[in-house]
Amino acid sequence: MANLKYSRQRASxxxxxxxxxxxxxxxxxxxxxKEEFPNISLGTVYRNLNLLADIGxxxxxxxxxxxxxxxxxxxxxxxxxxxxxxxxxxxEMSSEEIASINNAADSIFDxxxxxxxxxxxxxxxxxxxxxK
Amino acid sequence: MANLKYSRQRASxxxxxxxxxxxxxxxxxxxxxKEEFPNISLGTVYRNLNLLADIGxxxxxxxxxxxxxxxxxxxxxxxxxxxxxxxxxxxEMSSEEIASINNAADSIFDxxxxxxxxxxxxxxxxxxxxxK
DNA sequence: CTATGTGCAAATCCTTTGCATCAAC
DNA sequence: GTTGATGCAAAGGATTTGCACATAG
Numbered sequence: 001m002a003n004l005k006y007s008r009q010r011a012s013x014x015x016x017x018x019x020x021x022x023x024x025x026x027x028x029x030x031x032x033x034k035e036e037f038p039n040i041s042l043g044t045v046y047r048n049l050n051l052l053a054d055i056g057x058x059x060x061x062x063x064x065x066x067x068x069x070x071x072x073x074x075x076x077x078x079x080x081x082x083x084x085x086x087x088x089x090x091x092e093m094s095s096e097e098i099a100s101i102n103n104a105a106d107s108i109f110d111x112x113x114x115x116x117x118x119x120x121x122x123x124x125x126x127x128x129x130x131x132k
Numbered sequence: 133m134a135n136l137k138y139s140r141q142r143a144s145x146x147x148x149x150x151x152x153x154x155x156x157x158x159x160x161x162x163x164x165x166k167e168e169f170p171n172i173s174l175g176t177v178y179r180n181l182n183l184l185a186d187i188g189x190x191x192x193x194x195x196x197x198x199x200x201x202x203x204x205x206x207x208x209x210x211x212x213x214x215x216x217x218x219x220x221x222x223x224e225m226s227s228e229e230i231a232s233i234n235n236a237a238d239s240i241f242d243x244x245x246x247x248x249x250x251x252x253x254x255x256x257x258x259x260x261x262x263x264k
Numbered sequence: 265c266t267a268t269g270t271g272c273a274a275a276t277c278c279t280t281t282g283c284a285t286c287a288a289c
Numbered sequence: 290g291t292t293g294a295t296g297c298a299a300a301g302g303a304t305t306t307g308c309a310c311a312t313a314g
Contacts, residue, residue, distance in 0.1 A: 005288050005293050026279080041296045046279060048294090062196040067278055080241055091241055101233065105252050109212055109223055113254035120237050122245035137268045137313050158304080173271045178304060180269090199303055 017072030023088040084127035149204030216259035
């Protein structure tokens, strides 16, 4: 288990994640944090995003297309990817419901199920309106 | 919409997918199909796997680590990734239950939800026994 | 004959890593 | 002063793509 040492860069990344409802890619995080730390490198952003995800201060969302996305909200929750614009939004499903899906899976599976990730696909409100 | 033309290579890929319960990576598919077509290229395997996924004759399983995996079973179903050995197994959850999760999400989301993918994490039977 | 598929290799995208230097403790 | 963090650039792995040739229809 590694000993953590404070770093301004990591603090800034964490703060940015906490203050956005977007679900930015590593590159997007990089561009934003760069405003405060012009010399920060993409490698540092990746290292910190992975570190934050490892210690539970962020969530990595694996998506089929393009790069992974990161989320500062750490309680279990779901996401919807808009198939038209690619935006990722939170889906407010109750934690009870999420837990019950885990339990259902565990009771069916011949082994142990401890967690799951779900990614919904659809169309966001904005894109639905544009289609009209 | 492109016109499909028969190809022995594609048929072989499809046949291999249909006959295995593994959830092979593109590379694994490549190595197997290579036994029948020693000159087949990885590019062709990728092109066909994506094509099969597009027309609904295969499913691409996006995983957080390593490459994506492919599945010849096309009815909606879930998967469990073993955190110890990395194996991917089917989870026999009923299609009603899967559909109800979709509906639940659609009723909550401010937009339209049409489908979802879920990946469960846990430990498979074999690895559970080894731990003892 | 024409359109699609193939094999090959190069290119691309995203992410990780090695290393010298810098900052935290 | 020791250890972890950074910046840079190079390496890495998975996947896609451009192109000339082969093959299905």
